Amino acid sequence: MTDADLIVLDQVNKRYGDLHVLRNVSLRVRRGEVVVIIGPSGAGKSTLCRAINRLETIDSGTITVDGTPLPEEGRALARLRAEVGMVFQSFNLFAHKTVLDNVVLGQVHVLGKPRAAAEATARALLERVGIGAQAAKFPAQLSGGQQQRVAIARALAMEPKVILFDEPTSALDPEMVNEVLDVMTSLAREGMTMVVVTHEMGFARRAADRVVFMADGEIVEQAGPETFFGSPSSQRAQSFLDKILIH
Numbered sequence: 001m002t003d004a005d006l007i008v009l010d011q012v013n014k015r016y017g018d019l020h021v022l023r024n025v026s027l028r029v030r031r032g033e034v035v036v037i038i039g040p041s042g043a044g045k046s047t048l049c050r051a052i053n054r055l056e057t058i059d060s061g062t063i064t065v066d067g068t069p070l071p072e073e074g075r076a077l078a079r080l081r082a083e084v085g086m087v088f089q090s091f092n093l094f095a096h097k098t099v100l101d102n103v104v105l106g107q108v109h110v111l112g113k114p115r116a117a118a119e120a121t122a123r124a125l126l127e128r129v130g131i132g133a134q135a136a137k138f139p140a141q142l143s144g145g146q147q148q149r150v151a152i153a154r155a156l157a158m159e160p161k162v163i164l165f166d167e168p169t170s171a172l173d174p175e176m177v178n179e180v181l182d183v184m185t186s187l188a189r190e191g192m193t194m195v196v197v198t199h200e201m202g203f204a205r206r207a208a209d210r211v212v213f214m215a216d217g218e219i220v221e222q223a224g225p226e227t228f229f230g231s232p233s234s235q236r237a238q239s240f241l242d243k244i245l246i247h
C-alpha cells in the first residue's frame with residue numbers, strides 16, 4: 001500500500017453456500033479516484049461494495065480503508081460507515097423525518113456535531129445537490145431522483161473519505177437518471193473518491209478514471225475508460241459490451 005491508496009482489497013473471497021461470489025478479488029482505490037465497476041448481473045459487484053462497508057463479511061483476504069483493517073463492531077464500525085459513505089439503489093431515507101433531518105441526524109449522533117452546525121451543513125449540501133427548497137418536506141413527497149439526491153447529501157454530510165454508489169440510478173424513472181448522474185459527475189470533478197457500480201456506460205465514459213470489469217466473482221480486467229470501451233482486452237468484456245451497447 002502507498003499513501004495514495006485509500007481502499008485496498010487483497011485476495012478477498014466470499015461464498016454464499018456453494019456460490020463463490022468473490023474470487024481472489026484484489027483492488028486498490030487511490031485518493032481522488034473514480035472507479036466504476038461494471039459487469040453482468042450476479043458478477044459480485046454489489047457484494048464487493050457491501051464488503052468494503054462491512055455490510056457483508058468476507059471469508060478470507062483483507063480489506064483496509066486508509067490503512068486500517070475493517071472493524072468488527074461498535075463505535076469503530078459506525079465511524080467506518082461515516083468515512084465510507086454508501087448510496088444504494090433504494091434510497092433508504094427515514095420516512096418519518098424531514099429531508100433536512102435525514103441529512104442532520106447522522107452528523108449529530110455519529111459525528112457529535114451541535115444541531116445548529118449540523119443544520120447549516122445540511123442546508124448547504126441540499127443546495128449543492130439542487131434540492132434546497134425541499135428541506136421541510138418528507139421523503140414520500142419527493143420524486144425518486146430528488147430522494148436519491150437527499151441520500152447523496154446525507155452521505156456527504158458525514159465528511160466521507162469515499163462514497164460507494166451501488167446502482168444509484170437503477171430504481172429511477174428514466175427522466176430522473178440524469179439529474180442524479182449530473183450530481184455524481186460534479187462530485188467526481190471536485191475530486192471526491194468514488195466507487196460506482198452502475199450500468200450507465202455514459203457515466204463510466206465521462207467520469208471514470210478507471211473501469212473495473214467483473215464477471216463470475218472475478219475482476220476480469222481494468223483500464224481507463226478510453227482503453228476499456230475502445231478495445232477491451234478480454235473476450236468476456238467484449239461480449240458484455242456488445243450486448244449492452246447494441247441497444
Ligand SMILES: Nc1ncnc2c1ncn2[C@@H]1O[C@H](COP(=O)(O)OP(=O)(O)OP(=O)(O)O)[C@@H](O)[C@H]1O
Binds near residue numbers: 021047048
Ligand atoms: N445474501 C445472499 N445470499 C445468497 N446469495 C446471495 C446473497 N446476496 C447475493 N447473492 C448472490 O451472489 C451473487 C452475486 O450477487 P451481487 O448482488 O453481488 O451481484 P451483482 O454483480 O451486483 O449483480 P446485479 O447487477 O444483478 O446487482 C448472485 O448470484 C446473488 O444471487
